Amino acid sequence: xSNKEGYKQVKRMTTAMRIIHWVNVFSMIxxxxxxxxxxxxxxxxxxxxxxxxxxxMAWNRWGHFMVAIIFxxxxxxxxxxYFFSRFEKPYKKVLPTGANIKEFFEVLLNLVTLNRRxxxxxTHSDSFNTVYFTIFHLLLAWMLFxxxxxxxxxxxxxESSIGAWWPWILHVATDWTVPFSTWLMGSTATGAxxxxxxxxxxxxxxxxxxxxxxxxxxxxxxxxxWGEGDISIAFGGxxxxxxxx
Amino acid sequence: xxxxxxxxxxxxxxxxxxxVNTNRGESYYAELYAKCQKRLDELKQLKPLNNRMDFLExxxxxxxxRRDFLKWASATTAMLMLPASFTPLVAEAAVLMNRxxxxxxxxxxxxxxxxxxxxxxxxxxxxxxxxxxxxxxHETLQAASGHQAEKQMEEAIExxxxxxxxxxxxxxxxxxxxxxxxxGAKAETFVDHxxxxxxxxxxxxxxxxxxxxxxxxxxAPNPTDAVGVMDIVKGKPLINIPACPANPSNMVGxxxxxxxxxxxxxxxxxxxxxxxxxxRIHDNCERRAHFDAGEYVEEWGxxxxxxxxxxxxxxxxxxxxxxxxxxxxxxxxxxxxxxVGRGCIGCSEPDFWDKYAYERPMANAxxxxxxxxxxxxxDEFGLGLLTAAGIGIGIHAAASYVAGKKEERxxx
Numbered sequence: 001x002s003n004k005e006g007y008k009q010v011k012r013m014t015t016a017m018r019i020i021h022w023v024n025v026f027s028m029i030x031x032x033x034x035x036x037x038x039x040x041x042x043x044x045x046x047x048x049x050x051x052x053x054x055x056x057m058a059w060n061r062w063g064h065f066m067v068a069i070i071f072x073x074x075x076x077x078x079x080x081x082y083f084f085s086r087f088e089k090p091y092k093k094v095l096p097t098g099a100n101i102k103e104f105f106e107v108l109l110n111l112v113t114l115n116r117r118x119x120x121x122x123t124h125s126d127s128f129n130t131v132y133f134t135i136f137h138l139l140l141a142w143m144l145f146x147x148x149x150x151x152x153x154x155x156x157x158x159e160s161s162i163g164a165w166w167p168w169i170l171h172v173a174t175d176w177t178v179p180f181s182t183w184l185m186g187s188t189a190t191g192a193x194x195x196x197x198x199x200x201x202x203x204x205x206x207x208x209x210x211x212x213x214x215x216x217x218x219x220x221x222x223x224x225x226w227g228e229g230d231i232s233i234a235f236g237g238x239x240x241x242x243x244x245x
Numbered sequence: 246x247x248x249x250x251x252x253x254x255x256x257x258x259x260x261x262x263x264x265v266n267t268n269r270g271e272s273y274y275a276e277l278y279a280k281c282q283k284r285l286d287e288l289k290q291l292k293p294l295n296n297r298m299d300f301l302e303x304x305x306x307x308x309x310x311r312r313d314f315l316k317w318a319s320a321t322t323a324m325l326m327l328p329a330s331f332t333p334l335v336a337e338a339a340v341l342m343n344r345x346x347x348x349x350x351x352x353x354x355x356x357x358x359x360x361x362x363x364x365x366x367x368x369x370x371x372x373x374x375x376x377x378x379x380x381x382x383h384e385t386l387q388a389a390s391g392h393q394a395e396k397q398m399e400e401a402i403e404x405x406x407x408x409x410x411x412x413x414x415x416x417x418x419x420x421x422x423x424x425x426x427x428x429g430a431k432a433e434t435f436v437d438h439x440x441x442x443x444x445x446x447x448x449x450x451x452x453x454x455x456x457x458x459x460x461x462x463x464x465a466p467n468p469t470d471a472v473g474v475m476d477i478v479k480g481k482p483l484i485n486i487p488a489c490p491a492n493p494s495n496m497v498g499x500x501x502x503x504x505x506x507x508x509x510x511x512x513x514x515x516x517x518x519x520x521x522x523x524x525r526i527h528d529n530c531e532r533r534a535h536f537d538a539g540e541y542v543e544e545w546g547x548x549x550x551x552x553x554x555x556x557x558x559x560x561x562x563x564x565x566x567x568x569x570x571x572x573x574x575x576x577x578x579x580x581x582x583x584x585v586g587r588g589c590i591g592c593s594e595p596d597f598w599d600k601y602a603y604e605r606p607m608a609n610a611x612x613x614x615x616x617x618x619x620x621x622x623x624d625e626f627g628l629g630l631l632t633a634a635g636i637g638i639g640i641h642a643a644a645s646y647v648a649g650k651k652e653e654r655x656x657x
Contacts, residue, residue, distance in 0.1 A: 039608035041558055045539040056539025153565075156524050158266060189458035189473060190515060190595040194565050198607055199600075 007240040010123045012233040014087050020074050021234055027067035027074075028212065032205060034064040039202055068147050075140060082137075093130035103127040111218070115225040122226060123241050132215070139208050146181065146201040149174035153194070267326050274328050281334050281505045285341060288504065293343040293379070300340045303373050314339075317370040317577075324573060325498055325510070326520045338505040342378045345504055346409040348401055349383040350442060352435045353426050353462045353471055354415025358453040359385045361490035361575075371493045371577060378500060381409065395429055402445055410503065411446035412496075413439065413474050416455040416462045420470035439477055448482040448509055449474060450499055454592055457487040457515075464598035475516060482509045485516045489592035494573050495521040515595070517567075526563040526589055529571040532556065550586060560604035561588025568593040 013021070036042060037060045045056045082090050093100060106120045107128035120126060125133075152170040160166045181196035182188045188196075223231040229239045304314055318336040322329060351359070362372055363386075380386070381401035382394075389397050401409065415435075418425035423434030433441075443449050451474040454460035462471035475483055486495050499518060502510040510518040527533065535541070535555035542549040542559050555561070563571070566589055574581040582589055591601025603610050 036608070040606035041539060041541055044541075044543070051534050051538040051540055054538045054540075058537040058539075060539075153525055154528060156528070156567075188596055189463050192514065193595045193600060195562075195591070195594065195596070195600040195607070198565060202608055 006243050008243050009238050009240055011238050012125065013237045015237065016077075017081070017087070018234060018237055020078060023070060023074055027070050028208070030063050030067045031071070032209065034060040034067075035202075035205060038064060065151065068144070068151075071140065072144055072148075075137065075144060078137060088125055090125070090130045090133060093125065093127045094134055100127045104131060111221075118226075122228060136208070136211055136215075139204055139211065143201065143204055143208070145174045146177050146197050146204070149177045149197050150201060274330075277327075277506070278331065278334070281331070281338075284505065284507050285334065285337050288341045288344045291344045300343065300373070304370065307373060309370065309373075314370060320573075321494075321498065321501065324494065324520060324569070325502060334505060335501060338501050339374055342374055342500060342504055344379070345500065346379045346381050346401065346405040347412060347500070348381050348398070348409050348442065348446070349386075349412040349414065350438070351384050352413065352415030352439065352456070353418050353469065354453065354455050356385050356414070357490040358414045358496075359383070362493040362496065371497045374497050374500075381405065392430070398442070402442060406445045408447050409445075410500065411443050411449045412452050413443075413449060413456045414452050416459045416471035416473060417477050418462065418469035418471050420468070425469040436477060439474065443474075443478045443481060446481060448484065448503065449478050450496075451475065451483065451485045451487075452496060453491045454487045454489045454597060457485040457517075458595045460487075460489065461598050464596075483516055484509050484512065484518060486521070487515075487517060487593040488568055488570070489597070492521070492568075492570060492573065492575060494577070495569070513567075517593075521569045522567045522593065524567065524569060524572070526566045526568055526571045526583075529569075530563050530583060531571070532583060553586070556583060556586070556588035558606060559588055560590075560606060562591035562594075562601045563589040565601065565607075566591040566594055 038057070041057065045054050081087075103120050104127040106117075107126050110118050110120070148170050152167055152174065155167040155170070158164055158167055177197055178194060179192045181200045182191055182193045184200060185193075185196040219231055219234075223229060228241055233239050301311075301314075304311075315332070315336060318339065319329065319332045321339075322332045322335045325331075325335070327335070349359075382398050384394065387394065387397070417423075417436050417439055419436060423436040424432075426435040427433060428435065428438050451457045455462060455471070456474050458473045459467070459471040460473075462469055463473075473485075475485065484499055486492075486499060488495075495518070498520060499510060502508075502518070502520075510520055513519050513522060515522075527536070530536070532553060532555045535553070536557055540549060540552075540554045542554045542556050544550075545559065557564070561583065563583065570581045571583065574584065588604065590604075591597045594601055605611075
């Protein structure tokens with residue numbers, strides 16, 4: 001590959017990371033579109049059809065749960081790579097060391113000064129980006145726990161198509177979200193209310209939408225202001241930096 | 246007690262699983278059967294209490310025959326999640342119900358649960374059974390009043406010490422030292438009254454959502470600081486039968502279970518019997534097919550409503566509510582809320598008035614911001630801002646003073 005004069009190509013995302021990224025993009029779009037329908041059905045079906053011929057809510061729930069399970073599995077892989085990746089271990093960038101804190105604020109200043117100040121190395125994933133990535137995965141983990149709690153309400157017989165262990169493990173892993181949600185929402189008679197889980201699951205969706213908006217904006221902004229082709233990281237896995245750096 | 250956060254954090258890792266075990270294996274049921282039989286034999290030795298009504302005579306007087314009774318017994322056996330072989334035991338236990346003394350007390354309530362068991366379209370077996378139990382004290386039903394009533398209560402407590410079941414209807418106001426609700430000539434507060442009467446009870450049954458969680462009196466902003474019975478009564482077997490009103494079938498189920506086994510039924514993390522509150526309304530709803538099909542009532546009285554479409558879009562909370570009304574309905578199977586064409590309001594769940602009963606899907610609920618009201622938020626925000634400004638001015642003034650002194654001394 002011929003590089004532009006004075007620039008070198010650096011690898012930023014492995015193939016596995018990019019596959020996970022785009023699987024997550026797809027899952028996110030499906031989860032939001034179906035989730036909004038499940039929360040309050042926003043389009044109507046044709047009344048003339050018989051109920052047996054349409055399965056609109058059921059298909060929406062099917063899609064929602066399918067992408068949720070895909071999210072579950074990619075999250076487990078992401079959590080593993082976070083600590084054990086052989087490429088870059090993200091956790092090293094969120095440890096509150098002096099260098100990380102300095103880099104975090106340098107990147108933030110770079111953004112708020114509209115690139116008038118750039119005192120950090122942009123060849124690797126910086127602290128600011130990694131913190132932002134971590135926030136996303138914490139929000140996603142919260143969605144997964146609350147979502148599975150809401151899901152297990154329908155498995156009250158204690159049975160599922162893959163055995164009784166599955167609802168059991170869902171209860172063990174997610175029952176804490178009920179009192180925790182109620183604690184977050186405040187104002188309660190008993191300290192545990194299933195509706196609070198649902199409300200927070202819905203509200204967190206909006207936080208993730210906000211997250212996505214800033215994520216896309218910021219990657220485009222970097223591409224334009226830094227002139228290093230950052231946007232192609234998610235596609236080809238590489239970007240360019242000036243040789244002098 | 247508007248929000249006991251400490252308690253809820255404690256509950257964080259102790260919430261019990263909501264799953265229901267409907268088949269515990271043959272040896273378990275064989276053992277239970279023997280235990281129940283022994284218990285019933287013991288009860289048979291006892292004489293009926295003051296209530297002289299005979300159950301089998303009573304149902305005949307009401308125009309029901311033995312076949313109706315046995316049909317009821319097998320339905321109740323199924324409701325209690327017992328095998329069919331228990332039916333004769335359940336029938337026997339129903340006849341022996343007049344051996345168990347019951348005291349019924351009303352606190353901050355509308356007597357709706359008492360009404361529920363009195364005002365059905367005709368005398369049903371559940372209601373007759375509630376006539377038959379030895380109801381030693383019930384403010385709404387008894388003839389006695391004033392000092393006479395108080396005396397009757399004292400005698401019942403004294404006579405059946407440690408044996409009676411205490412049914413409580415209504416919430417307990419704790420605000421103003423409990424003086425939002427008092428009872429009797431001595432103006433005993435509800436909370437003291439409850440503590441005194443529950444002290445010698447064998448078990449306490451909270452009937453209805455008010456007694457369970459504080460219910461409607463505890464809805465925001467909860468002016469009387471109403472709480473449920475479980476926040477007051479500690480160290481006693483306690484059973485909650487929420488819903489507004491509680492289903493008489495579930496009240497009978499709980500008493501029957503007690504008569505039959507001498508124990509309280511298996512409870513979930515909110516102390517509700519699992520036989521009644523182990524299942525979600527949505528999963529046994531007759532309109533469920535319309536939910537899956539995406540066929541919803543868009544507004545009251547539209548074409549969908551006429552065709553019994555799903556009520557989710559007009560705010561049905563069946564998918565979030567655990568109760569057995571979609572299975573047993575009310576008034577012995579006559580009908581139930583979703584059956585008459587209005588959504589479930591989640592009346593058996595905590596905080597139902599604030600968090601379930603808004604007749605819109607949750608996403609459109611306009612749930613009030615958690616700051617607790619316009620004026621309250623503004624006042625508290627203003628006071629906070631003013632305090633911060635005051636502290637800032639203070640620091641600035643002090644710093645200026647020090648700087649001024651330094652300047653005077655020619656240090657700066």
